[in-house]
Amino acid sequence: MKIKNINKYLILALIAIIVGACTSTEVDPKFDQTPTERLNARKVELNDLLLSSELGWKAVYYTDSTQLGGFTHVFKFLPEGKVDMASDFDDDTTIHRSQYDIQVGSTVSLVFTTNNRIHLLSDAANFPTASLLGKGYLGDFQFYYYGQENGQIIFRTNRNGHELRFVKATADDWTNLAGGVIINQNITGDATSPLFRLVEINDGSSVQQYNFDFNAAARFGIAESLTSNDSFNLALSYTPTGAVVKPAVVVKGQKLTNFVYDASTSNFVATGTGGVTATIKFTNTPPILTDDYKMMLPGRAANRFGYYPGDYIEDAPTNSVLFYEELENINASLPAGQSISSIQLYTNHALGNFIYYTFVGRAAIFHYVDVIEDAAGKKVILKHKSWNGNTTVAAPPFLASFDSHLTDPNGIYVKQENFKLGYTNIIYTLTSSSSSFRMSVWQL
Template identity: 25%
Template structure:
C-alpha cells in the first residue's frame, strides 16, 4: 500500500513539473517580447497572401450595405487597394501596434478612409466605419482572417484573393445596375420577388443604390413587414448581410442567370429565385396618407421605367422628356398637379386630385390642365391639342387610370423618404421618387 502511495505521488510530481515547464515556456518572456511576437505574427498573416485579401466591409450594417475592398499588404508598411465602386487603385500606409492586443491601423488617407470621412455619408459622422482592427482568429488553413473593429467590435473578414480577383471586382457593377434599375433597358414588370421552396409567401425587394441597402416587403403570419437588409455584391450576383429566414428556411446568396434575367438562390439545400413579376406580394399600411395625404411634400421622379419613358417621349415636340414631378404640398394647395418635365425646363402640368383608393394605392383623378409660365406650355389650347392626340390620350389613360398606382416604399423616414409608384394598369410602367443614382461614384 505504501509503495502504491509513493508511486501515485511520484506521478503527480512528474505531471506538475511538466505543467510548470509549459508555463515557463509561454510566460518566461518579458511583456514587450510577447507583444513583439504577437505584432509580428499579425503582420506575417497580413503579408502572407500572394494576391492579397478580399473583404466585404459593412461600416454600419444598421444603415448601410457593404463596400468591397481588395487589399494587398507588403512588408514595408504599404497596403495597395481597390474597391468595387470604381476601378482606381490607391494605397495607404499601415501599421500593426500593440494595445490590449495587436491592432491593424490604416495610417494615411485612402479609399478606405472614406468609411470614416465626416464629409461623406451622414453629416459629421461619415459612413460609421473604423480604421483600426484587431485580429480575433485565423482559419486553420490561413485563408481567412477574422478581424474586429477596435471600438465597436463589428467584424471585418479578410478572405485570400486570387489572381482573378481584380477582374472579378469589376463584375460587381453590372449586378448593381440589375437591381437598382438605373438605366434599365429591358422591359420587365416592376416587382422583383423572391420565391423559395418551403416558404408560404413571396418577398418583394426594392433597392437603394446610394446606401447599398435592400428593402424587403413581405407578409409573415398575416402581418405585412417592411425590413431593411444591407447587401454586398459578388462577381456572380449579391448576398444579404444575413439570411432571411421564413418557415425555418434561410436564403442569403444569389447568382445571376443572364439567360433568364433572374437571380437564383445558391445557399446549400435551398431552392429559390428572384424574378420580375406583375404581382405585389405585400401591401404596406399608411403609404397613401404618408405621401399623398394633407400637408405631404411632393418630389421628383428621375428614375422611370423604359416603357413609361417611351410613352411620354415625343408628346412635346420642342424637347425630350426628362422626369416627373408632383407639386409641393400635393394635397394641401390647389390646384394639385402631376407634371411632365422636359429637357428645356418646360413642364406640362396635369391637374389632379390625389385620392386614397387603399392604404397603399393612390388614384389620380383628372381635372384638366394647368398652364405653365413658359411658352408654349403657357397656352391651355396648345396643351389640350397635344393631349388630344393618340399619344396624349394613352398618357392620360395611364396617369388617371381608375386602377391607380401602388406605392412601394424604399426608405421610410420623417423627411426625405423614397418610394416607387407602380401602375396597376400596367406594372411595366413605374417611377421612383427620392432616388437619382447620379452621384454613385
C-alpha cells in the same frame, strides 16, 4: 507510528515537491517574455502574415448587417508599410496605393494610416441613409488582431468589436470587383427599370410575396409580407454572378444565401431543393394598392394637384429618375429663355379634367382628358381628348414624351404619401403602370 513522526515525513515530502518544481527545466512560454515582448512578437507575426500572401487578402466588410450590406475589399501588403487596395464600393475598382502600420497598444492592430478605399466606409460625411447622418457607413480603418484560423486572419473592428476575416486572395478576386459593380447596377436598376421590388418565397407548395424596400446605397433592404406581419432583413454583398445575403433566408429549414442573377428576367434567384426558391424581382405594379385614385373619378369633388420645379416638391424622394429626365428634356427642347414652371392636374373642374402646363416665356398649355376608372387594377386612366380644346392637333413635340406617362393607356396609380415637404399640403404620387415614371404633387 507516532503523530510527530507522520508530520515529519509529510514536511519532508512537501519540501521535495517544492524543490523539484523549482528545479524543473520546463518553462511555460507565456511567462518567458515580458508583456511588451509578447506584443512586439505579435506585431512581427501579423506583419509577416500580411506579407505572406502572394496575391494579397480579401475581406467582405459588413460594418453593421442590421442596416448595411457588405463591401468587398482586396489588399496587397508590401514592404515599407505600403498597401495596394481596391474595392467594389463604387464604380472605381482600380488599385490605389497607401500606407499601413502595425500598431501596439493594449493589443496589436492593423491601421490604414493614409486615405484609401477602406476610408470610404468611415467618412462621417458620406452616409447612405438619413439615420446614419454624421455616422457614415459605420466603418473602421483600425482592426485589432486576434490570431489566425484555417489560413484566415481574424480581426475585430475598433468601433463595434465585430469580427472581420481576411482570406487569401486569388487573381480572380481582383478582377471580380468590376463584376460586382455590374451586379450592383443590375439590382439597383436604371432610369427605365421598374420602380418596385418584390421578394417571392416559394416553399415548394405555395408562394408568398413580400414588398422589398431596398436602399441601393446601403445595400440593405427590408422584406415585408403583403398578407401578414412577417418581415425580414436582407444585407447584400455582391459577386460577379449575383448577391450574397446576410442573414440567410430560411425556407422550409433550408438556408438560402446565394442569389444568382438571371439576365433574361432581371431576377435574382436563390435555389434550394424540393422546389424551394427565393427570388428578388422588379415589378411595375406597386406591391400595395390603394383606393386613393377614386378621389379623381367623375362625380367627386373638384381637385387640383401641382408640381413646381425649384420648390420643396422637387425634392420628394418618391420622384423617379425617369421623371427628372423627362422634365429636363422639356426644358432642353424649348427655345432659350423658356422653361416649364408648373405641371398641374385638375379633376372635376368647371372646365373639365385637364393637365395644365405653365411656362416661363410662353403661354400655358391645356391637355384635356377624360378620367376613366380601372377598378380591377385600382388605378385611373387619363384618356386624351384635346390640346387647348382642339381635337385634331397632336401633342406639342416638347411635351409629348413627358405627357405620355401621365396619359398611359394602361393607367396611373395614385397614392397619398405620409410625409410633408415644406408646407402642410397633402402629397400624392402619380405612377405610370407601364414605365418607371413617378411624380409627386401637392394637393392644392
